[in-house]
Amino acid sequence: MSQKTVLVTGSSGFIGYHLCRRLLADGFRVVGVDNLSDYYSVQLKQDRQEMLEQYPDFSVINRSIEEPGLMTELFAAHEPAYVVHLAAQAGVRYSIENPRSYLESNITGTFEILEAARAHPPRHMLLASTSSAFGANTQMPYQETQRADHQMSFYAATKKATENMAHSYAHLFDLPVTMFRFFTVYGPWGRPDMALFKFTKAILEGKPIDVYNFGDMQRDFTFVTDLVEAIRLLMEVIPERPANGVVPEGDSLSPVAPHRVVNIGNSESVRLTAFIEAIEAATGRKADQNLMPIQAGDVPATWADAALLNRLTGYSPQTSVPEGVARFVSWYREYYHTVPS
Template sequence: MTQQTVLVTGSSGFIGYHLCRRLLEDGFRVVGIDNLSDYYSVQLKRDRQAMLEQYPDFSVITRSIEDPGVVLGVFEAHKPDYVVHLAAQAGVRYSIENPRSYLESNITGTFEILEAARAHPPRHMLLASTSSAFGSNTEMPYRETQKADHQMSFYAASKKATENMAHSYAHLFDLPVTMFRFFTVYGPWGRPDMALFKFTRAILAGQPIDVYNYGGMQRDFTYITDLVEAVRLLMDAVPERPADGAVPEGDSLSPVAPHRVINIGNSEPVQLNDFIAAVEAATGRTAERNLMPMQAGDVPATWADASLLRRLTGYTPQTGVAEGVAQFVEWYRAYYPEAPDSQ
């Protein structure tokens, strides 16, 4: 059997790194693109990339996807069978400070991916979106078939825009597209701007942690290996344009395109205070909480209905917060052995 090639954008990022490892271990040839942006520690990204470069079937292009012609050149050279587009400017709060970076990376970058796929169609395009796309919806759990028209941050708006852009290309050029809506992903090698990283660093150093919405936030925390398993299975769940426009009940498949939106979440909202308690248990330390109001652009709760994922793949994420947080804290202490560990 001919070895299949997967193009992974954002390959040195948190999710990209874990997905690339899984794909390489499954026997795929993986081509990564990552510009090693300085939004957070470039060294952390370089360390992830160095681990991937130990695999003979991995190669990486250190360029920005929004630069004209870069992605097209990669498609022309490698003719990927699958594309998993994870490269993005992430973070709700940073999108208030620097919205242009979201326009360039998320919207222009995705446009370059879609144009390259139009010229060299892969078997399946899988693009990362976010649970933030649900915006001001209050009906829980979030279902993919719910309207999602009122995004609360420019980050969320940029990701919803990519869903719509991809739908138009799927319809016009018959490109099979699956959009993932990720729900608060965490785990080893995670992003330093995420709450778990910040909490662990501060608690071990004996410093206070900022707790938004006075601890009343709820999140559907999804462990990284569960998310990667779901993505890997969804690669084989290629959407097809409905011949008669009829879509099964509960399916987010478009009636006019091979395009589907999929939630990937644990289907279990966790109170922020309970999440902090898991960090306290894993570190053996007690957190000093700095209670703060809700941040602009944020939402008080997320909760995924993952029944469509289960229907398509037979899989449901299942790692509990206590187990997942303990795995992260173990990694953190190994990666930062010099970090202060307050007694």
């Protein structure tokens, strides 16, 4: 096992790209896996990947994690000390149209990674989940110790299933696992299917934006570099099976396995209207809003209690929405060669 090797799935994705850059800057050797799926712009993924390939300590395999035996081969060849599993079919709404892609990528893909770790155990596995796993819960802010039984989209259901799958492997094979639940991540190089990207594009093109639930939505917007900082710190916080099943109060550590769930959020629930105002300020243009009812599978609000993250790492995300949105808009203008009017 190489103490300095990290295997990152979804390395050419939005979060994966930022995490890989951080790990490479910290002196790690990074092995990426990404199938460059066409769920959104393949060119955007290729551009991210080309930037990573400029680092001598980065290598990438452009294949699918659900390919039988591939992950076991990679674990055997590279012996990663850390594995950060970010590859997934994302998107709440697309899971209604194409649920099979979520089954294959999220469930089968995660199974292949767990089997690989069983055969070649890393020091620590960190797997991405989602705030959508909290489902129909209405008690906020969301705490990791709350039950999460009522997922409202197939996407959320597959991610909650991966938490349970990983727990069983952690229990049976003593594999240290940290699951992190992301809360509406945004920032430069973001996904075109996310609200910030769609809103910015439409506003700059003078087109209307679709605002769901008539604008009565709240999200815990988390800037991508804050998220990456949290993941980097959590890599060194390796869960241990608790002695006698005793778990400290407020900790989501399993009583029977080295398995923990950690929220990564900004600990602030921001109204969608305020988010749009931040985009208007950054673009210098007013949005033409097309108010619409809430979409199937969506939740009206999310809000993270990130106290456990702070207790484990001493870190709390810092970037305000106006600052983060301005940084995204600046990147968008540069990448797409748009100029202020």
